Amino acid sequence: MSDGVTHRGNISQHVQAIPSSGIRRFFDLLASMEGVISLGVGQPDFVTPNHIRQAAIKSIEDGETYYTSNYGLVELRAAISRHLNRLYGIRYDAGTEIIVTAGVSEGLQIALEAILDPGDQVLSPDPGYVAYLPAVLLAGGVYMQVPTRSDDGFQLHPDELESRITPRTKAILFGYPANPTGAVMTRETAQAVADIAERHNLFVISDEIYDRLVYDTEHVCFATIPKMKERTILLGGFSKAYAMTGWRLAYTCARSELTEAIMKVHQYVMMSAPTPAQFAALQALNAGEEDVRGMVSEYDRRRRMLVNRLNAMGLPCADPHGAFYAFPQIGGSGMNDESFAERLLMEERVAVIPGSAFGEAGAGHVRICYAQNYDLLVEAMDRIQRFLERHRVGSK
Ligand SMILES: Cc1ncc(COP(=O)(O)O)c(C=O)c1O
Known part of the structure; x- marks a missing residue:
């Protein structure tokens, strides 16, 4: 409050500023x-592979029930480092x-807390993942959207991104492959965004949680x-x-000074994953x-069917x-x-x-998650087609 009075009993203003979830x-x-077929929740329909579950069970039976290093198990960090080097040469x-970290959800929040001062602006593509705006607000920042079509x-x-930069812009935040659109950032765009980050001395938070789920592209x-x-x-x-949504496990990677800053937040809010x-x-x-390869090829099969069906039925x-x-x-x-989603x-x-739950530029679209059994997806497409035939503009 600018009047300098503490408003006892009031919820904090930055929490009040978070819009209630449309979803x-x-x-x-x-x-x-x-009898609902849910294409709503963004999580794999697969159960975590058995050998991964067994490794956790064994660790518990072996009595590995303590905190780890704040940074995480050293063997795991070494494995993440090797994994990224093998995939991307980094x-x-x-x-x-x-x-x-305890999920990318935690990584996102502590990364923002580590770099933002009150009023710092963060630029992010619209539509975008629903947690980005609240995460920026909770860290004291201002969320600025860059529309996409x-x-x-x-x-x-890149030109639309650059045109929104102000003296208060501190960072660019994006996730590719993208939730909710499935878009992938091309190398050319990545290079142009990199040039902008360099020119204006901005941080970049790159949420690559879907990195392994790409089809016919890199x-x-x-x-x-x-x-x-x-x-x-x-x-x-x-x-x-x-397929490990319930395990709450992820990581942040950044140069050591930045990692130290992120660690200051992580060690007090989470201790260890x-x-x-x-x-x-x-x-x-x-x-x-x-x-991973098996799941990706099944997602791809579903994706092709879904996109063909949607286009054929006039969506x-x-x-x-x-x-x-x-x-x-x-x-x-x-x-x-x-009303489309509600009536459907x-x-x-x-x-x-x-x-529109993902931002203004998402209006006029719906998000369909195809991490769902193939036959159920086919049944869902039949139902959507029937729904459209009933409501087609001009028909009764
Ligand atoms: C783009 C994006 N980032 C982060 C998350 C959250 O990931 P985690 O389960 O690691 O917290 C999701 C989950 O839907 C997501 O879609």
Whole structure:
């Protein structure tokens, strides 16, 4: 409060400033219904592979029930370092540049806390992952959106990004492959964004939680662009590629001074990431990529079917090259995205998320998660088609 008076009993202003979740109301509704095919929640339908579960069970039986180092198990950090080097040729020092966190959710928050002063601005593509705005607000920052559009596959336009930079801009935050659009950042765009970060001396937070889920294209690890390792905080995790959402395990990678700053937040809010989950993650990395490859090829099969069906039924859909989301336009139905999603749920028992939950530029779209059983997806597409036929503009 600017009047200098403490308003006892009031919730903090930065928490009050966080808009209530557009998705939560929807999930409350869904939870009370039967026979719903949910294409809503963004998590793999697969159970964590058995050998990974067994590694956690063994660690518990062996009595590994203590805190680990604040940075995480040293063997796990070494395995993460080797993994990133093998995939992208980048080198992070396991001793000073990697912190194991309780999910990318934690990594995102502590990275922002470490770099933002009150009023610092963070630029981020719109539509974007629902947690980015609240995370920035909670860290005292100001969230500034850079619109993207479906007609070019939701690519971030470097000139639009640069035009929004002010003297208070501190960082660029993005996640590619993207939630909710499935867009992937091209190497050319990454280079142009890197030039902007360099020119204006900005931090970059690159959320690469979907890095292993790309189809017919490459994932560009942002920190591998020349000079970007210095200014980038890379967020990587186990939730999506290894079907490990419930384990809460991920990591931050950044140069040592930045990692030290992030550690100051991590050690007091989290102490260390869950120990059994760290043993599970170590097994996931040591075992190779066979499970990941199997899941990715199944996601790809679903993706192709879904995109074909959506386009054929008149819901134009940019080809999603990564993650496990399709983000079709639903304007042709004559409804806005909120009423489309609500009526689809009530009338055909299919849950999708209204695009406006991900930012203004998401309006007129819905997010469909295809991390769902293939036959159920086909059934969901049949139901959506029936729904559209009933509501097609001009028909009764
Ligand atoms: C882009 C993005 N970042 C981060 C997360 C959260 O990841 P974690 O489970 O590691 O906290 C999600 C989960 O949906 C996501 O879509």
